[in-house]
Amino acid sequence: MxxxxxxxxxxxxxxxxxxxxxxxxxxxxxxxxxxxxxxxxxGHGGAVLWLTGLSGSGKSTLAHRVERLLLERGVFAYVLDGDNVRHRLNRDLTFSAEDRSENIRRVSEVAKLFQDSGAVVITAFISPYRADRAQARETVGDAFFEVHLDVDVDTCEVRDPKGLYKKARAGEIKNFTGISAPYEAPESPEIKVRTGEEPVEASAAKVLAMLEDRGVIAAG
Amino acid sequence: MxxxxxxxxxxxxxxxxxxxxxxxxxxxxxxxxxxxxxxxxxGHGGAVLWLTGLSGSGKSTLAHRVERLLLERGVFAYVLDGDNVRHRLNRDLTFSAEDRSENIRRVSEVAKLFQDSGAVVITAFISPYRADRAQARETVGDAFFEVHLDVDVDTCEVRDPKGLYKKARAGEIKNFTGISAPYEAPESPEIKVRTGEEPVEASAAKVLAMLEDRGVIAAG
Known part of the structure; x- marks a missing residue:
C-alpha cells in the first residue's frame, strides 16, 4: 500500500x-x-484483473466472487463479463477472428476507463490469443494483472456447465476454443489459479492477496 | 435518499x-x-448525468467540476468525455451521421456499465440528436439525468474556446453543430443550466442539488 x-x-x-x-x-x-x-x-487504487481460461474453467464464478469480496471490504469493484458485454456494447460483433479481436479491444478500453476511475475491474473473457491479451496489457498499463485459470480442457469438458463442449463435439459450434480453435496459455501471468482443483474461495483469496501485495488494496 | x-x-x-x-x-x-x-x-447510488449542449457551452468544464465535487464528498464519480472517448474506445468512428450515432450508442452502454457498478458517471458530448439521447435514456433506464447546457450559439461562437466556430465559418469543418448541422435542444431535460450566464460553480451546485433531490447522493 x-x-x-x-x-x-x-x-x-x-x-x-x-x-x-x-x-x-x-x-x-x-x-x-x-x-x-x-x-x-x-482508499484503494484502480486495477484490471484480466481473467483468462477455457470455457468452463470458472471465470465468471471467480470474477463475481472476487467482486463481492472486494465490495465487502469497501473496494469499488465491477465485473465485465464476456457474455454480458457481448449482449450490449459489443452486440454488433460476431465470433470471427477479426470481431473477437475487436471485442477484446473494446473491453480493454472500457476496463481502462474503469481502472482510470479508480475501480478494480474484473474481466471474464476466454481471450484465447496472446496477442489480444498483450494489447489489453498495453492499453491498461501498469495496473494490468493477468489471472490465468489453469484448468485443462479435459476437466472443462467433463464439467461442461453450459453444454457447449457437447455442442462443439457435435459440430454445432464452430471455432470452439480448446476443441476446434486454439487457446494460447499465458507465459507469465501475474497469477495462476487452479480452479479445477480448489474451491472458488481459495482462488479468490489468492487474487485478493495479490492485490494486497501489489499495493492496490489495503491488507484485509 | x-x-x-x-x-x-x-x-x-x-x-x-x-x-x-x-x-x-x-x-x-x-x-x-x-x-x-x-x-x-x-453510500450512494449509481447514475448517469448526460450533459448535452453546443460546442463551447462548457460541457467538459462542468463535467470535471461536478466530478471533483462528488469525489470530495466521497462519491465514486467519473467523466466520460466526448473528445477523450473518441481517442480510445471509439477511435474507429468518423463524424458521419451513422458513426455519430454509433459513438453515442457505445457511450450509452459504457455509461450504463458505470451506473450499474454504482458510480455517478458524467458524459460530456454534444449529442445533438433527440433520437440518440432518447436511445441513451432507454439504455440506462431510471438513473438517467439529462443536463442541458442552455447556451445560445452566438454566445458559444463568441467564446469559441477551441477556435472551431472560426474554422466552421471558414468551411474548414463540415457538419458543425449549430453552424452547418442541427442541434435539437432537449424538450424536457431533468435539469437546465445556463453556463453562459453563471459561473461553473453555480451550475455544478445545481446539478449536485438535483442528485440530492433524486436520492442518488446524500445531502451535503
Missing part, C-alpha cells in the same frame, strides 16, 4: 488543461482530480 | 445464476451483489 505521506508528494489536483491534439479538431481534457487524489478518497 | 431500513427489505445478495439465453450460446451471469448492497457499501 502506498503510504499517505508518499501520496502527499503528489499534487492533489492538476489544473484543467485544454490542449489541441495535432492534426485534429479534438481536445484532450484532463481531469481536475489526480489518480493520487482518487486513491486517497477511495 | 433511500433509508437504510428501506434497503433492508431487499435481499443483500442474489444467488449467482446462469441462464442460457434463448437461441444463443451465451449465458447471462448475474452479479452476486445486488444494486441495493452496492448502495449500502458505497
Amino acid at each position: 502506498v503510504e499517505t505521506r508518499e501520496l502527499r508528494r503528489f499534487p492533489c489536483y492538476v489544473s484543467p488543461m485544454s490542449d489541441s491534439i495535432k492534426g485534429t479538431n479534438l481536445t484532450w481534457h484532463a481531469s481536475e482530480v489526480s489518480a493520487e487524489r482518487r486513491r486517497e478518497v477511495h | 433511500v433509508e437504510t431500513r428501506e434497503l433492508r427489505r431487499f435481499p443483500c445478495y442474489v444467488s449467482p445464476m446462469s441462464d442460457s439465453i434463448k437461441g444463443t450460446n451465451l449465458t447471462w451471469h448475474a452479479s452476486e451483489v445486488s444494486a441495493e448492497r452496492r448502495r449500502e457499501v458505497h
Whole structure:
C-alpha cells in the first residue's frame, strides 16, 4: 500500500488543461482530480484483473466472487463479463477472428476507463490469443494483472456447465476454443489459479492477496 | 435518499445464476451483489448525468467540476468525455451521421456499465440528436439525468474556446453543430443550466442539488 505521506508528494489536483491534439479538431481534457487524489478518497487504487481460461474453467464464478469480496471490504469493484458485454456494447460483433479481436479491444478500453476511475475491474473473457491479451496489457498499463485459470480442457469438458463442449463435439459450434480453435496459455501471468482443483474461495483469496501485495488494496 | 431500513427489505445478495439465453450460446451471469448492497457499501447510488449542449457551452468544464465535487464528498464519480472517448474506445468512428450515432450508442452502454457498478458517471458530448439521447435514456433506464447546457450559439461562437466556430465559418469543418448541422435542444431535460450566464460553480451546485433531490447522493 502506498503510504499517505508518499501520496502527499503528489499534487492533489492538476489544473484543467485544454490542449489541441495535432492534426485534429479534438481536445484532450484532463481531469481536475489526480489518480493520487482518487486513491486517497477511495482508499484503494484502480486495477484490471484480466481473467483468462477455457470455457468452463470458472471465470465468471471467480470474477463475481472476487467482486463481492472486494465490495465487502469497501473496494469499488465491477465485473465485465464476456457474455454480458457481448449482449450490449459489443452486440454488433460476431465470433470471427477479426470481431473477437475487436471485442477484446473494446473491453480493454472500457476496463481502462474503469481502472482510470479508480475501480478494480474484473474481466471474464476466454481471450484465447496472446496477442489480444498483450494489447489489453498495453492499453491498461501498469495496473494490468493477468489471472490465468489453469484448468485443462479435459476437466472443462467433463464439467461442461453450459453444454457447449457437447455442442462443439457435435459440430454445432464452430471455432470452439480448446476443441476446434486454439487457446494460447499465458507465459507469465501475474497469477495462476487452479480452479479445477480448489474451491472458488481459495482462488479468490489468492487474487485478493495479490492485490494486497501489489499495493492496490489495503491488507484485509 | 433511500433509508437504510428501506434497503433492508431487499435481499443483500442474489444467488449467482446462469441462464442460457434463448437461441444463443451465451449465458447471462448475474452479479452476486445486488444494486441495493452496492448502495449500502458505497453510500450512494449509481447514475448517469448526460450533459448535452453546443460546442463551447462548457460541457467538459462542468463535467470535471461536478466530478471533483462528488469525489470530495466521497462519491465514486467519473467523466466520460466526448473528445477523450473518441481517442480510445471509439477511435474507429468518423463524424458521419451513422458513426455519430454509433459513438453515442457505445457511450450509452459504457455509461450504463458505470451506473450499474454504482458510480455517478458524467458524459460530456454534444449529442445533438433527440433520437440518440432518447436511445441513451432507454439504455440506462431510471438513473438517467439529462443536463442541458442552455447556451445560445452566438454566445458559444463568441467564446469559441477551441477556435472551431472560426474554422466552421471558414468551411474548414463540415457538419458543425449549430453552424452547418442541427442541434435539437432537449424538450424536457431533468435539469437546465445556463453556463453562459453563471459561473461553473453555480451550475455544478445545481446539478449536485438535483442528485440530492433524486436520492442518488446524500445531502451535503
